[in-house]
Amino acid sequence: EAGVTQFPSHSVIEKGQTVTLRCDPISGHDNLYWYRRVMGKEIKFLLHFVKESKQDESGMPNNRFLAERTGGTYSTLKVQPAELEDSGVYFCASSQSVLGPYGYTFGSGTRLTVV
Amino acid sequence: GQNIDQPTEMTATEGAIVQINCTYQTSGFNGLFWYQQHAGEAPTFLSYNVLDGLEEKGRFSSFLSRSKGYSYLLLKELQMKDSASYLCAVWGNNNDMRFGAGTRLTVKP
Numbered sequence: 001e002a003g004v005t006q007f008p009s010h011s012v013i014e015k016g017q018t019v020t021l022r023c024d025p026i027s028g029h030d031n032l033y034w035y036r037r038v039m040g041k042e043i044k045f046l047l048h049f050v051k052e053s054k055q056d057e058s059g060m061p062n063n064r065f066l067a068e069r070t071g072g073t074y075s076t077l078k079v080q081p082a083e084l085e086d087s088g089v090y091f092c093a094s095s096q097s098v099l100g101p102y103g104y105t106f107g108s109g110t111r112l113t114v115v
Numbered sequence: 116g117q118n119i120d121q122p123t124e125m126t127a128t129e130g131a132i133v134q135i136n137c138t139y140q141t142s143g144f145n146g147l148f149w150y151q152q153h154a155g156e157a158p159t160f161l162s163y164n165v166l167d168g169l170e171e172k173g174r175f176s177s178f179l180s181r182s183k184g185y186s187y188l189l190l191k192e193l194q195m196k197d198s199a200s201y202l203c204a205v206w207g208n209n210n211d212m213r214f215g216a217g218t219r220l221t222v223k224p
Contacts, residue, residue, distance in 0.1 A: 004157070033211055042119070042216040043158075043202065048209075056209055091157070099210050101165070103148045106157040 002026065004107035006092050012113045018080040021110045025074070025094030031055075032075050033095075033104060034067060038088040046090075049075060082114045117141045119215035121203050126221045127193055135188045135201050135218045143208030149177050149188045150202040152217070158202055161188070190220075198222045 005024040013019050025032045034046040046065070047057040051072035060067070064083070069075040079086050089111050093104035119139045127133040139147070146165040150158040164170055164179035164186060176189040188201055200219050204212040 031210070035214075040216075043204075043214040045211055045213060048211050056211065099145070099206050099212065101146070101163040103150070103160045103163065103204075103212065106150075106159070108155070108157045 004092055004094050004105050006090075006107035006110050008110060009108065010111045010113075012115060013082055015084055015114055016081045018078065019082055019112060021077045021079075021090050021092075021112070023075045023077070023092030023107060025092070026096075026105055029094035029096050029105075030072070031095045031097070031099075031104075032069060033093045034075070034077055035091040035093065036088050037091065037109075038085075043091065046077075079112075082112075084114050087112055087114045117205075117207065117213050119203055119205055119213060121201075121215040121218045123216065124219045124221070126223060127190075129193055129195060129222055129224050131193050132189065132191050133193060133220065135190075135203075135220065137186045137188075137203030137215055139184050139186070139203070139205050139215075141205045141207040141213065144181060145206040145208075147177075147179055147186050148204040148206070148212060149175075149186075150204060152200045152202060154199075161201075193222050195222050195224070 007022045032049040037043045045059040048055045049069045066078045089109040091109045092107045121137045149161040152158040162177040200217040202217045203215040
């Protein structure tokens, strides 16, 4: 089966611009998660979708970040306007049902650099 | 609040054994995961512990003590390809994982 796919793999944008990251989870996985890793720090939880609904968005840093999952398939994470501190690697992960002994399957991440 | 602590970096020699520790304080506990992440790649699942004790899987073993809020990942017969970051993550009250900052392991010849 295809894994979790993220696009783009890299993005360099200027402060104030808008960027949209996309995640395609494994087909049939209802749970989709977004995480972010800032250089040298831990992978931090952003939010969790169950199908098209936001189950938990407590990790979203501020209202410049907007995540959607229309139709419960792929998800987008938009940053508008981007700031320097938004730079990092954004990971998406998916799981079939509630978190279980095999954890999630992660995508390879999108490296975002805001200059 | 939640704290998941692990050493930042470790170095070991090819063929040796290394133990990577993780301590945690979280809201609720439903299990602890270890992931391996090579630079520029996705984290990949290594192990899951929910009961106290040692889980062995080939060259890798993971141990959990819930009363102490402590886990370790043990890597035996180290190989150069084991050079990677090792991430400790806890499944707490929410249906998601919270991660430590990761331990960067360097294996030297």
